[in-house]
Amino acid sequence: MxxxxxxxxxxxxxLALLVLVGVxxxxxxxxxxxxxxxxxxxxxxxxxxxxxxxxxxxxxxxxIIAAVAVLFVVLLCAGALADVALR
Amino acid sequence: MNxxxxxxxxxxxxxxxxxxxxxxxxxxxxSYRSEHAAAFEAGVRADIQWIxxxxxxxxxxxxxxxxxxxxxxxxxxxxxxxxxxxxxxxxGLGFLGLKLFEWSEHIADGIVPGIxxxxxxxxxxxxxxxxxxxxxxxxxxxxxVAGLLLVAWVLVRVRRGRIDRERHLALELVALYWHFVxxxxxxxxxMFYLMHG
Numbered sequence: 001m002x003x004x005x006x007x008x009x010x011x012x013x014x015l016a017l018l019v020l021v022g023v024x025x026x027x028x029x030x031x032x033x034x035x036x037x038x039x040x041x042x043x044x045x046x047x048x049x050x051x052x053x054x055x056x057x058x059x060x061x062x063x064i065i066a067a068v069a070v071l072f073v074v075l076l077c078a079g080a081l082a083d084v085a086l087r
Numbered sequence: 088m089n090x091x092x093x094x095x096x097x098x099x100x101x102x103x104x105x106x107x108x109x110x111x112x113x114x115x116x117x118s119y120r121s122e123h124a125a126a127f128e129a130g131v132r133a134d135i136q137w138i139x140x141x142x143x144x145x146x147x148x149x150x151x152x153x154x155x156x157x158x159x160x161x162x163x164x165x166x167x168x169x170x171x172x173x174x175x176x177x178x179g180l181g182f183l184g185l186k187l188f189e190w191s192e193h194i195a196d197g198i199v200p201g202i203x204x205x206x207x208x209x210x211x212x213x214x215x216x217x218x219x220x221x222x223x224x225x226x227x228x229x230x231x232v233a234g235l236l237l238v239a240w241v242l243v244r245v246r247r248g249r250i251d252r253e254r255h256l257a258l259e260l261v262a263l264y265w266h267f268v269x270x271x272x273x274x275x276x277x278m279f280y281l282m283h284g
Contacts, residue, residue: 007158014151021143028281034120037277044147045270052154053266059092062099069103073110080114084121 002057013051020044091256098260102267105230109271112223116278119215126212130220131283133198133207138189139280142182143272149178150269153238153262156245163252165245172242175265179235186228190221220279227275230268237261 005013024040050056055063120127156171197205200218207213241258244250250258 004161005154005158007155010151010154010158014147017147017151018144021140021147024277024281025140028277028283031284034277034282037281038274041274041277044273048150048266048270048273052150053263059095061096065096065099065103069106073106073113076107076110076114077117080118081121084118 004057005051005054009051013047017044017047020047094256094260098263102263105267109223109226112219112226113274113278116219116223119212119219123210123212123215126208126210127216128282128284129208130213130216131279131281134220134280135189135192136280138185139276142185143276145178145182145185146269146272149175149182150266152178153265157255157258157262160245160250160255160258161252165248165251168245168258169242172238172245175238176235176242179231179238183228183231183235186224193217223275224279227268227271230271234261234265234268237264 020040020043024037027036027040049066055066058066152171152174156168156175159165159168159171193199193206196207198207198217199205200221201214204214204217206217238261241250241261244257
């Protein structure tokens with residue numbers, strides 16, 4: 001298993017999240033679409049999962065559970081959108 | 088397989104189950120937003136923007152604080168970890184306080200869920216938006232309360248020396264749950280405060 005995150009990597013991740021909050025605000029102010037807002041949110045969630053939740057060093061079973069959960073969330077939302085789009 | 092692995096897998100399964108609970112609501116939001124795009128954009132504009140932003144900063148800071156607490160415990164610095172966990176609780180309470188304030192402001196303006204909606208831009212789409220708003224942010228707030236109780240529990244265990252450099256699984260598992268609650272909010276923020284067209 002890889003080493004646990006160092007103090008500096010935790011601080012850098014937090015700073016990156018703050019920058020992304022600013023990017024979210026700016027994108028919304030400029031009228032960017034829903035896709036941009038959700039894509040930035042996905043990057044933030046990815047940073048939280050990989051570094052703060054330490055998925056980058058997690059056991060394969062933990063990673064599989066997390067990946068399947070994300071896959072099913074995406075599939076469910078895509079199915080709902082497809083239902084509206086294809087009516 | 089040792090007990091640590093069993094507990095860790097159990098918590099990941101809980102998190103995956105919770106993610107699917109929210110997924111149903113995300114799917115509802117996506118579906119209704121597709122049908123009532125203008126009403127949803129008006130609903131987003133009616134929410135109190137600064138509260139959504141500040142609450143995002145509070146939860147992100149709390150996620151960093153609990154990760155920092157683990158870092159301190161692993162380094163054999165329980166006193167610093169205690170302060171970090173106290174910060175998590177303060178930030179979480181700040182989040183809940185602002186959320187309650189926003190709900191009270193909305194209720195005073197007639198912005199309530201369901202058919203009782205009496206706020207601006209009345210219509211089925213606006214009512215749906217605010218029903219989802221109260222449902223999803225309310226469900227999330229329940230998770231924040233549960234997370235705060237768990238953080239308070241591990242804080243007491245750190246202070247009593249029950250969580251230390253060698254034994255800190257409980258803190259790591261509570262942190263996993265807290266980060267998940269934060270990650271859910273990361274998506275709720277644009278859905279209810281930023282995606283206004």
